[in-house]
Amino acid sequence: MTKRLPVLLLASVLTHWALAGEGHDPAVLLPMDRGILKDELSASEGQVVLVNLWATWCTPCLREIPDLLTLEREFPDHEFRLLAISMDDSYSKDWVSEFKAQHFPALRSFINAELDMDTLVSAIDPVWNETLPTSYIINRNGAVIQKIQGKKPVTFFREQLVAAGL
Amino acid sequence: MSAVFECLTQYRLRIGSCCQAIAAAKLSLLLLLGMAVPALAEGVSASAVDRRAQAPAIAVTSDGSIHAIWFDKGAVGEADKKGEKVKGTHHSHQAFADLYYARWAPDEAQFTPSVRVNPEQGSVWGFSISRAMIATDDSDRIHIVYPGNATSPHSGKAVASSFYTRSVDGGNHFEIPQQLNEDPEEDLSSLIMGGLAQAQVFTGLAVSQQGAVHAFWLDTRGMTRSMRAALYYRRSENGGAAFGKERRLQDNEQCPCCQVSAVARGESSLFVSARKITDGNIRTPTVIRSHDGGKTFSSPVETGGAPWQLEGCPLKLTAMATTASHLHTLVHNGAEDPPGLLYASAETSGSDFRSPEKIHPEAAISDSPALASIGDTLLAVWHAKVDGPRQIYYRFSLNGGESFLPVQQLDTGRASVGYPAAATTPDGRFVIAWQADEVIQVKQLEAPSAEVAAR
Numbered sequence: 303m304t305k306r307l308p309v310l311l312l313a314s315v316l317t318h319w320a321l322a323g324e325g326h327d328p329a330v331l332l333p334m335d336r337g338i339l340k341d342e343l344s345a346s347e348g349q350v351v352l353v354n355l356w357a358t359w360c361t362p363c364l365r366e367i368p369d370l371l372t373l374e375r376e377f378p379d380h381e382f383r384l385l386a387i388s389m390d391d392s393y394s395k396d397w398v399s400e401f402k403a404q405h406f407p408a409l410r411s412f413i414n415a416e417l418d419m420d421t422l423v424s425a426i427d428p429v430w431n432e433t434l435p436t437s438y439i440i441n442r443n444g445a446v447i448q449k450i451q452g453k454k455p456v457t458f459f460r461e462q463l464v465a466a467g468l
Numbered sequence: 469m470s471a472v473f474e475c476l477t478q479y480r481l482r483i484g485s486c487c488q489a490i491a492a493a494k495l496s497l498l499l500l501l502g503m504a505v506p507a508l509a510e511g512v513s514a515s516a517v518d519r520r521a522q523a524p525a526i527a528v529t530s531d532g533s534i535h536a537i538w539f540d541k542g543a544v545g546e547a548d549k550k551g552e553k554v555k556g557t558h559h560s561h562q563a564f565a566d567l568y569y570a571r572w573a574p575d576e577a578q579f580t581p582s583v584r585v586n587p588e589q590g591s592v593w594g595f596s597i598s599r600a601m602i603a604t605d606d607s608d609r610i611h612i613v614y615p616g617n618a619t620s621p622h623s624g625k626a627v628a629s630s631f632y633t634r635s636v637d638g639g640n641h642f643e644i645p646q647q648l649n650e651d652p653e654e655d656l657s658s659l660i661m662g663g664l665a666q667a668q669v670f671t672g673l674a675v676s677q678q679g680a681v682h683a684f685w686l687d688t689r690g691m692t693r694s695m696r697a698a699l700y701y702r703r704s705e706n707g708g709a710a711f712g713k714e715r716r717l718q719d720n721e722q723c724p725c726c727q728v729s730a731v732a733r734g735e736s737s738l739f740v741s742a743r744k745i746t747d748g749n750i751r752t753p754t755v756i757r758s759h760d761g762g763k764t765f766s767s768p769v770e771t772g773g774a775p776w777q778l779e780g781c782p783l784k785l786t787a788m789a790t791t792a793s794h795l796h797t798l799v800h801n802g803a804e805d806p807p808g809l810l811y812a813s814a815e816t817s818g819s820d821f822r823s824p825e826k827i828h829p830e831a832a833i834s835d836s837p838a839l840a841s842i843g844d845t846l847l848a849v850w851h852a853k854v855d856g857p858r859q860i861y862y863r864f865s866l867n868g869g870e871s872f873l874p875v876q877q878l879d880t881g882r883a884s885v886g887y888p889a890a891a892t893t894p895d896g897r898f899v900i901a902w903q904a905d906e907v908i909q910v911k912q913l914e915a916p917s918a919e920v921a922a923r
Contacts, residue, residue: 362780429833431807434781452780
């Protein structure tokens with residue numbers, strides 16, 4: 303366990319200045335644990351947040367990301383936040399970062415730093431079934447108001463976000 | 469030279485048989501003396517604590533030895549091998565794990581030190597949702613299928629293939645793996661995304677008592693943008709020494725990322741489960757059957773449950789086991805409220821499944837099932853959350869699935885646990901393996917007697 307401490311400490315340092323997306327350079331894939339996820343969501347209160355769980359091995363996830371980036375450009379920054387989290391193994395961080403830089407350079411994403419997927423996601427969804435892609439719409443008060451599983455059309459996401467107050 | 473090799477092989481076999489006989493005698497003595505089987509009743513680690521282990525699978529030979537395999541992702545603190553291997557070529561679907569093996573003998577306190585099964589380091593396409601599978605036969609051969617990395621001889625690009633290996637000496641040595649699938653010519657890189665030109669993985673394994681080996685896998689051959697896989701099959705009738713030609717059992721109607729499972733009953737009956745995609749992207753678990761040792765198969769029969777519509781990766785295997793007259797299935801359904809595991813059964817000679825029931829109605833979520841049976845005693849094991857962290861739970865049925873005893877929680881300590889596997893021992897016990905943090909744990913369980921269960 304002690305060997306994992308540096309990873310978590312680094313995650314903590316890196317993410318404090320990235321809270322609420324401020325200063326999160328898209329080129330940097332930031333580690334995320336349960337605490338950081340909760341902090342990020344707290345810092346995003348007042349915005350509608352779309353949490354998107356993706357992985358490099360999940361083809362429907364990769365097909366969905368360009369649509370989510372379209373929505374991120376469409377809605378004002380102070381109103382909407384796309385909070386993407388790669389569920390790849392945190393030990394693959396360097397490689398996932400390269401992959402993201404090539405395919406989705408504009409995507410500001412974190413990577414799961416917990417030992418398994420469920421430990422992280424259970425911070426917002428205690429009954430997640432480890433199916434990807436999964437997205438959550440979180441309202442301005444920080445409440446999860448919708449879980450979306452499977453790839454959906456951009457029009458569907460837009461409707462849900464508008465319904466959430468955008 | 470070959471005569472020398474054969475002689476050495478025979479010598480090793482004789483030594484192996486001798487050791488097994490001694491071990492069986494020791495176990496019998498322990499049982500006669502009424503002594504508890506050491507350590508395993510409390511649980512022991514199969515993998516090293518400084519390694520990252522995932523996705524256990526277990527099988528037991530006639531001397532009571534437990535054979536465990538799992539994916540090894542490297543040492544704790546060590547960077548994933550992917551970056552080093554792909555060198556910026558961005559193969560997102562690839563993985564570079566190893567397959568590890570360890571054995572526990574009935575009179576030992578610990579598992580043997582683990583050894584790598586795949587000859588070339590980092591050649592296993594290992595994820596916890598595409599497990600390697602292990603099975604044994606009456607001759608104590610140990611059969612393993614696993615997903616591996618390969619290069620297409622046609623396109624020169626990376627592919628994922630199904631591999632088979634076996635041990636005929638109780639796990640002391642494993643043969644050089646053989647690739648089960650043929651090498652497809654088509655380059656599907658742009659369709660699969662992530663750099664794999666083809667994928668022939670998510671392999672299922674069933675082995676008959678006499679050693680007929682049946683391997684099934686999901687295959688991207690013929691895949692279109694609808695992203696549906698075909699189901700392929702290969703059979704060995706001589707204990708895995710050689711396999712017949714591959715056969716395409718089902719066309720491109722299968723979910724490409726839900727592992728195939730298979731179970732054999734006697735020498736002639738085979739049951740194979742995959743998740744079929746029907747109109748509207750409904751992903752439904754189905755079972756196909758053979759009653760002639762794999763020569764012919766039935767049409768798929770649905771195991772039941774609410775239609776689960778999903779354009780995504782469910783990553784859900786159907787666990788199966790047979791009792792005297794029934795086939796039993798346990799599988800996650802994301803369309804249930806709350807999502808969870810559904811248990812269903814059908815007569816082995818019939819076709820339709822009874823209406824499925826939740827195996828753990830109190831759970832907020834249940835997943836990752838395993839089933840094992842001895843006679844009409846059935847063990848179901850899974851991971852679930854009730855009102856806290858994920859735990860391992862189990863239920864016994866003493867009457868072939870007609871009814872189940874109450875849900876029980878496995879005592880696993882404080883670790884983050886999940887992904888159980890189950891097997892049975894010759895002396896009538898059950899064995900469970902699971903992932904605790906990133907260490908594989910193994911424990912024996914005994915089914916309660918009917919009298920105890922009644923109380």
